[in-house]
Ligand SMILES: [Zn+2]
């Protein structure tokens with residue numbers, strides 16, 4: 006207790022985003038409550054399945070190709086301003102502890118569960134994992150596991166290869182781009198598996214991971230991400 010208090014005096018913690026000093030109550034946070042409130046929540050109306058905002062013309066193009074076991078995907082916040090900065094800190098800033106702040110914003114994304122459920126982080130390929138030292142989705146899954154009190158299955162899904170940066174591809178090309186990227190261990194004993202990733206763009210990565218888990222026996226899959234990137238020219 007004392008050493009923590011002394012450490013605080015020596016190093017007053019400040020919010021990563023607005024640099025305001027954190028109160029003792031928030032001393033373990035990276036982002037202050039005000040900045041977390043400023044993250045722009047993704048809200049309905051949306052496609053019931055992929056959570057992408059409507060209006061759509063005809064059936065949703067984003068989730069039409071998804072494997073049947075993937076029931077729905079939800080994201081907490083739009084990837085803009087402070088949320089973008091926070092994701093960057095999680096991914097490249099060497100600040101995995103920020104996962105707790107992101108997970109706190111994801112409370113409302115928790116899918117329904119029926120029977121034993123577990124969290125499955127989207128894995129990195131081994132080379133990328135060595136470079137970064139940690140998997141940001143794994144950090145996020147562990148933070149959610151503390152909140153939701155369900156286990157993390159960090160080894161269930163394996164990434165066979167890293168996929169090229171996908172920023173300019175259409176949803177269809179992205180799906181082709183990640184085809185066969187994952188393999189999964191036996192998943193049949195879990196009634197519900199919840200895939201966890203930091204950012205949703207077209208959902209291609211989540212869909213491909215779901216395909217591998219479906220082939221391994223998973224029946225009910227959901228996806229949750231902290232952020233959702235707006236897709237240019239896509240309705
Ligand atoms: Zn702040």
Ligand SMILES: [Zn+2]
Pocket residue numbers: 052053054055056057065066067068069
């Ligand atoms: Zn959809």
